Amino acid sequence: xxxxxxxxxxxxxxxxxxxxxxxxxxxxxxxxxxxxxxxxxxxxxxxxxxxxxxxxxxxxxxxxxxxxxxxxxxxxxxxxxxxxxxxxxxxxxxxxxxxxxxxxxxxxxxxxxxxxxxxxxxxxxxxxxxxxxxxxxxxxxxxxxxxxxxxxxxxxxxxxxxxxxxxxxxxxxxxxxxxxxxxxxxxxxxxxxxxxxxxxxxxxxxxxxxxxxxxxxxxxxxxxxxxxxxxxxxxxxxxxxxxxxxxxxxxxxxxxxxxxxxxxxxxxxxxxxxxxxxxxxxxxxxxxx
Amino acid sequence: xxxxxxxxxxxxxxxxxxxxxxxxxxxxxxxxxxxxxxxxxxxxxxxxxxxxxxxxxxxxxxxxxxxxxxxxxxxxxxxxxxxxxxxxxxxxxxxxxxxxxxxxxxxxxxxxxxxxxxxxxxxxxxxxxxxxxxxxxxxxxxxxxxxxxxxxxxxxxxxxxxxxxxxxxxxxxxxxxxxxxxxxxxxxxxxxxxxxxxxxxxxxxxxxxxxxxxxxxxxxxxxxxxxxxxxxxxxxxxxxxxxxxxxxxxxxxxxxxxxxxxxxxxxxxxxxxxxxxxxxxxxxxxxxxxxxxxxxxxxxxxxxxxxxxxxxxxxxxxxxxxxxxxxxxxxxxxxxxxxxx
Amino acid sequence: xxxxxxxxxxxxxxxxxxxxxxxxxxxxxxxxxxxxxxxxxxxxxxxxxxxxxxxxxxxxxxxxxxxxxxxxxxxxxxxxxxxxxxxxxxxxxxxxxxxxxxxxxxxxxxxxxxxxxxxxxxxxxxxxxxxxxxxxxxxxxxxxxxxxxxxxxxxxxxxxxxxxxxxxxxxxxxxxxxxxxxxxxxxxxxxxxxxxxxxxxxxxxxxxxxxxxxxxxxxxxxxxxxxxxxxxxxxxxxxxxxxxxxxxxxxxxxxxxx
Numbered sequence: 009x010x011x012x013x014x015x016x017x018x019x020x021x022x023x024x025x026x027x028x029x030x031x032x033x034x035x036x037x038x039x040x041x042x043x044x045x046x047x048x049x050x051x052x053x054x055x056x057x058x059x060x061x062x063x064x065x066x067x068x069x070x071x072x073x074x075x076x077x078x079x080x081x082x083x084x085x086x087x088x089x090x091x092x093x094x095x096x097x098x099x100x101x102x103x104x105x106x107x108x109x110x111x112x113x114x115x116x117x118x119x120x121x122x123x124x125x126x127x128x129x130x131x132x133x134x135x136x137x138x139x140x141x142x143x144x145x146x147x148x149x150x151x152x153x154x155x156x157x158x159x160x161x162x163x164x165x166x167x168x169x170x171x172x173x174x175x176x177x178x179x180x181x182x183x184x185x186x187x188x189x190x191x192x193x194x195x196x197x198x199x200x201x202x203x204x205x206x207x208x209x210x211x212x213x214x215x216x217x218x219x220x221x222x223x224x225x226x227x228x229x230x231x232x233x234x235x236x237x238x239x240x241x242x243x244x245x246x247x248x249x250x251x252x253x254x255x256x257x258x259x260x261x262x263x264x265x266x267x268x269x270x271x272x273x274x275x276x277x278x279x280x281x282x283x284x285x286x287x288x289x290x291x292x293x294x295x296x297x
Numbered sequence: 298x299x300x301x302x303x304x305x306x307x308x309x310x311x312x313x314x315x316x317x318x319x320x321x322x323x324x325x326x327x328x329x330x331x332x333x334x335x336x337x338x339x340x341x342x343x344x345x346x347x348x349x350x351x352x353x354x355x356x357x358x359x360x361x362x363x364x365x366x367x368x369x370x371x372x373x374x375x376x377x378x379x380x381x382x383x384x385x386x387x388x389x390x391x392x393x394x395x396x397x398x399x400x401x402x403x404x405x406x407x408x409x410x411x412x413x414x415x416x417x418x419x420x421x422x423x424x425x426x427x428x429x430x431x432x433x434x435x436x437x438x439x440x441x442x443x444x445x446x447x448x449x450x451x452x453x454x455x456x457x458x459x460x461x462x463x464x465x466x467x468x469x470x471x472x473x474x475x476x477x478x479x480x481x482x483x484x485x486x487x488x489x490x491x492x493x494x495x496x497x498x499x500x501x502x503x504x505x506x507x508x509x510x511x512x513x514x515x516x517x518x519x520x521x522x523x524x525x526x527x528x529x530x531x532x533x534x535x536x537x538x539x540x541x542x543x544x545x546x547x548x549x550x551x552x553x554x555x556x557x558x559x560x561x562x563x564x565x566x567x568x569x570x571x572x573x574x575x576x577x578x579x580x581x582x583x584x585x586x587x588x589x590x591x592x593x594x595x596x597x598x599x600x601x602x603x604x605x606x607x608x609x610x611x612x613x614x615x616x617x618x619x620x621x622x623x624x625x626x627x628x629x630x631x632x633x634x635x636x637x638x
Numbered sequence: 639x640x641x642x643x644x645x646x647x648x649x650x651x652x653x654x655x656x657x658x659x660x661x662x663x664x665x666x667x668x669x670x671x672x673x674x675x676x677x678x679x680x681x682x683x684x685x686x687x688x689x690x691x692x693x694x695x696x697x698x699x700x701x702x703x704x705x706x707x708x709x710x711x712x713x714x715x716x717x718x719x720x721x722x723x724x725x726x727x728x729x730x731x732x733x734x735x736x737x738x739x740x741x742x743x744x745x746x747x748x749x750x751x752x753x754x755x756x757x758x759x760x761x762x763x764x765x766x767x768x769x770x771x772x773x774x775x776x777x778x779x780x781x782x783x784x785x786x787x788x789x790x791x792x793x794x795x796x797x798x799x800x801x802x803x804x805x806x807x808x809x810x811x812x813x814x815x816x817x818x819x820x821x822x823x824x825x826x827x828x829x830x831x832x833x834x835x836x837x838x839x840x841x842x843x844x845x846x847x848x849x850x851x852x853x854x855x856x857x858x859x860x861x862x863x864x865x866x867x868x869x870x871x872x873x874x875x876x877x878x879x880x881x882x883x884x885x886x887x888x889x890x891x892x893x894x895x896x
């Protein structure tokens with residue numbers, strides 16, 4: 009049994025339109041699950057449902073086998089951490105340290121323990137030096153890290169993230185994904201991440217769910233999903249760029265590629281299989297002699 | 298009284314000239330740091346602090362009712378503060394100024410909470426913009442938080458009870474709360490600084506001195522309050538003030554009445570005898586020193602003060618009437634559009 | 639769109655910003671009382687010079703200081719003129735416009751100058767405090783001195799959200815401007831009203847999201863504050879010495895009648 013299970017979950021917006029329709033989901037402990045969807049397909053709603061902030065109109069959501077609604081907030085949020093898309097919605101204290109301490113303090117921990125959690129969380133996101141700084145002087149990327157630290161300080165077993173890399177520059181995005189990947193691989197934190205950024209996913213995700221209009225179009229491991237061209241395009245998404253390139257060359261130019269690489273590393277291997285050795289005889293520098 | 302009026306008039310002329318020559322952003326009347334001497338600074342604190350405590354009581358009571366309240370109060374407070382720092386063009390003068398904002402805040406969150414919020418907003422303004430000060434914080438809380446907030450709230454509620462539409466009620470509430478703040482600030486200044494002279498004459502002089510900036514400012518605040526409230530009523534699902542007007546009462550009469558009451562009451566009180574002492578003290582002094590009769594004043598305000606204030610009341614009432622008249626003179630179906638203009 | 643808050647200076651690091659806010663607050667309060675209770679202009683002017691000196695040594699530009707002093711000075715100026723015209727007995731300047739005579743009185747002028755000195759002296763203290771201490775530290779210090787926790791919580795929350803709202807308001811304002819929202823007086827007023835309404839709406843909507851985020855971090859309605867940091871002996875001593883000097887100075891000017 010998974011740590012989180014959804015059975016037939018449906019949810020309606022206050023205006024009446026259907027946000028989610030009959031969603032089934034199973035998240036295994038320690039896994040990295042990505043919810044892939046274009047904007048407006050209900051992924052934020054799903055995150056809020058799993059976080060217990062919204063109640064499903066139909067169906068059930070269980071955490072460790074217990075229905076979410078019977079759990080006390082303390083038990084729920086001690087286990088499930090939620091990081092929202094906009095950091096300005098989640099940072100409410102004046103200084104970084106105070107904000108990260110908000111969660112542990114609410115948990116009733118001793119001040120010494122709170123201080124330890126704060127430094128530990130800030131160190132894990134690389135923001136320990138900013139503990140005394142005012143939040144409104146931080147850059148967007150820094151705020152995102154502090155928002156994450158604020159949740160990590162509560163030591164959740166499951167981390168729900170709504171578009172953690174959105175609006176970050178490429179370096180920031182890589183940084184954030186590496187951080188989350190480490191949390192998952194090294195510290196065993198189960199991650200459920202809503203996103204539409206594709207290129208780095210194959211390196212981290214174990215399981216991917218594709219959503220469209222509030223329904224699950226397909227679920228499976230990264231390889232199955234990200235090479236399913238039809239489903240990806242049907243959901244308003246695209247393949248990783250490197251896969252798109254090789255897919256085009258395979259279909260359009262007849263390049264005999266083995267399978268569909270998802271990452272640059274895989275693509276390199278495939279290319280090397282195809283290119284004859286003679287091409288590599290002379291190192292590039294020799295041309296100048 | 299005549300002598301005062303003359304000087305006030307000359308001074309007014311100089312001030313208007315100065316404003317035309319180099320227009321600084323005319324601020325809503327915060328009393329600047331250091332202006333109030335110690336006794337007065339302390340006295341206004343004695344009025345302000347219990348009111349803030351009452352505001353905090355309201356805050357705590359609302360917080361207990363719903364955990365949503367605290368972040369809402371914080372964000373609304375920030376909104377009120379930001380609004381009071383916004384440069385908004387003032388009609389007729391061509392400069393920019395800041396709305397007081399407490400009238401609008403009181404309509405949205407109630408007058409007591411407004412007092413608590415304005416204590417914080419005023420502290421932040423003093424610290425980071427040098428508008429107002431720490432010693433004068435008590436005085437500014439009284440004029441802006443308490444008087445401004447309660448006036449705006451009271452006028453709005455009264456107008457809505459009488460059946461006035463949202464825009465007009467909000468306009469009058471905003472304008473009158475601004476003017477009430479301005480009058481209170483002038484009174485505080487006069488009381489603290491009159492020295493040997495008469496407090497009342499200084500009050501009138503200060504009031505008159507700031508008329509060119511404060512009068513249009515009140516009108517600006519009225520418009521901004523009205524537009525903002527209408528904007529919110531069209532967008533907030535649970536906007537509490539969009540109640541339908543009551544039964545088909547005549548709209549013209551209550552509006553005119555309310556406007557007249559606001560100023561008419563003031564004018565009757567003002568002309569009923571506050572001038573006697575001042576008049577004798579100044580006029581006699583002049584006559585004695587110069588050995589001749591004082592010249593006729595530029596603006597004959599003595600005795601006519603009542604009429605002057607009545608004129609303002611009439612202008613406000615007339616404006617409201619004229620605004621209304623269009624909505625009354627158009628057919629039923631098109632009434633809503635006309636009222637929105 | 640908005641004037642620059644002095645807040646940014648409080649984030650720099652110099653000997654004044656590092657001092658504990660509680661000590662600074664105490665020293666500032668005593669100094670302010672001394673300024674507004676002073677019998678003459680000497681003490682306020684001295685305080686002003688000291689404040690400006692301290693600020694300049696903390697690398698706060700002279701332009702910034704004078705920009706912040708201008709507004710209070712102008713109010714004092716207006717009051718000076720009014721006072722000079724109204725109170726006192728000995729005219730020193732008289733001029734006539736046609737048949738009207740206007741006199742400026744000496745006593746009124748002295749009153750006015752005294753008032754102006756009080757304003758710049760007190761403003762100096764205010765500026766010192768604001769340029770060296772971020773608001774949340776001041777709120778924290780006030781809490782230590784006994785301010786109600788609900789006030790401190792509300793103040794911190796307002797302070798925190800002000801800056802995001804200012805950015806939002808600026809963006810909206812520019813968006814309106816490039817679409818000719820401020821082309822004439824009537825539309826400027828309407829656009830300003832819309833701007834104000836939008837800022838309010840944004841804050842109401844954001845509060846819902848902030849509330850969700852707070853609940854997701856275990857918030858159930860109460861607020862827990864952290865502990866106060868230790869008050870360094872050096873800072874407390876500095877404040878005590880300063881206060882003693884102010885007392886001495888005050889006694890001196892009282893005796894001399896300046």
